[in-house]
Amino acid sequence: MRTLPRWILLPAGLGALLVVLPLAAMALRVEWSDFWALITSESSLAALRLSLQTSLTSAAACVLLGVPMALLLARTDGRGMSLVRSLVLIPLVLPPVVGGIALLYTFGRQGLLGRHLEVLGVQIAFSTTAVVLAQTFVALPFLVLSLEGALRTAGTRYERAAASLGARPSRVLTHVTLPLVLPALLSGTVLSFARALGEFGATITFAGSLQGTTRTLPLEIYLQRESDPEAAVALSFVLMLVAVAVIALAHRRRSA
């Protein structure tokens, strides 16, 4: 702190205000007298339940697919790999609506894969599966990115030592590599869960919106804004609380 120039306090403070002020303004708009009734209405609870359920599934899918991806990206080098890395991280910079359109042309009824799935009697659009797909699509890079960084920082010293002592690759992975990066894995999982929870654009474009099936909390908030702005504000506040809890959790894991 001593080495920092004092003037940076001004832009830093302004930046913090830009983030905190709108949240505070929203919290001030919450109708506390009706708060409980608003967030426990049938549609709100259905949206909350669906959101938690799909986000947890998506976070699990991110771990299942993202850990091997991060391992490959961190432990293999070469020109091709940087291209692969850019491709994998695309959902991070892509507007989610674009992701939704891309998913539609892949898994929609007339999409690249969806066309064949339709013949088999499997329909993804308008189902909860579509929500999970959309959420996983946007959340995956968060896990891959944080885990890959941790893997590179950890290095391969211990892995080589374990291998030289006769441990098989799978045993090295489960007993050396993964325990070393466990904090990053946990915070990456929490982050991808949070990203899935907030997913809106890809879901509304690709999955549709039906209570209990595809209408997650962000979609419910957007819809309630049309007819019942108070309910929208109350639900936004709930989502904000969840976000704060998630960040606190991820931060504690990281610093632990």
Added chain:
Amino acid sequence: MKTLLRSAAAAAAIALTAAACGSGGPAEDPAAAPVTLHVFAAASLQEPFEELGEQFESEHEGVTVEFSFAGSSTLVEQIQQGAPADVFASADTKNMDKLTDAGLDAADPVDFTTNTLRIAVPAGNPAGVTDLASLTGDLNLVVCAPEVPCGAATGTVEEAAGLEFAPVSEEQSVTDVLNKVTSGEADAGLVYVTDVEKAGDAVEGIDFPEAQEAVNTYPITTVDGAANPELGQEFVDLVTGEEGQEVLAGYGFGGA
């Protein structure tokens, strides 16, 4: 007229400070002083209003009509929060009532057109939809959520026909419903007549008698405290006049 010219000159001075400075003060000919008229209109009005806007511009030298097309409830909220609107055209009376209840209307709203529902199916009608009753069969039906105007209209025709739909998705806006139909994800959707016209060859429209039970009325008014009240009223007159009605009819809108 004098106040109009004065406000026009003021607007010109603000909008084109740089240009005005270059030429040594406000424009010489006040009639040609640039003015921007802000028209906030329901999304479904985009095509006819853009056409009328061009006509208005050609009849009023130096006037630029700038449109903001969005859902009526979004527009009302923006106007309530101080967005600079001269004219507001709503897709339903409910949202216009919100504006008048807030005392933001400068003149009594005038009903200027109507819109009714029509069944939209993808080109070729893959699910063989014939009438409203056939929408209850085993097909992917997409409708508007009851919270938005087109969803309320859907509920009305549903009741009038004594049917109960089981949609796979209840969308946020009529455009979202149309997109699901044009992309072939949905076998049928309930949209406005004007949406079917707009979609061209991608969809086919099927009329049904129960649509007359839910005629949607569009009111228009000038906004209180607007920068160009006289010019705004002239635009309203154009829309409600013979020319405006002709243009609207060309896009499938009904008479008020």
